[in-house]
Amino acid sequence: MLQQIYPAAVHPYEYELNKDLQFAAAHYVPSEGAGKCRYVHGHTYYANITIAGDTLDESGFLVNFALIKQLIHGRFDHTLLNDDTKLFSNSNPAQFPTTEVVARIIYELVQEHLNERPNKPQCVQVFLRETPTSYCIYRPKRKEAST
Structure with a gap:
């Protein structure tokens, strides 16, 4: 993978790690408004x-890089995303496998794993490039501390 500069997520933590990875996957967006993306590609x-x-x-480690790759690459590489009906839906637009939704789901999968770690690291950003000219960034909203 080529080195790339990503938009930085602002956070208050001492450590930050970034894991780059790639995976090949097919999908379709089951909506008339999706144009050509309605078809499997x-x-x-x-x-x-x-x-x-x-x-x-x-x-x-903050978290082992290999664990992050296993969570995402192992789940999505060489799949038809729409077939993963635990994560994606053909009837709920909030679960269509668009770049935005895939980025959010990657965050959810990673954070679910991080929540089990005793050191409690946080996923603060997922950058997902779908094509050479199109990408999405997902940043979870910060939860206010309870008082």
Whole structure:
């Protein structure tokens, strides 16, 4: 993968890591408004996942890069995204496999894993490039601290 500068997520944490990965997947967007994207087609997606935190784990990692790759590449590479009916839907627009939704779902999968880590790192940004000229960024809204 070529080196690339990604838009930075602002966060208060001491450590930040970024994992670049790619996966090949097909999809279709089941909506009349999607134009040609209504039909099955494929992309080589390029993702950058930004994770931040203040505490390293017992191995000295914020999180092991290999775990992040396994979560995403292992799940999506060489698949038809629409077939994953646990994550995507052909009837709910909020779950159509658009670039925006795929970026959000990558965040959800990563954060679900991070929530189980004793050092509690946070996924602060998912950058997902679908084509050489089109990408999406998903940044979760910050939750206000309870008082």
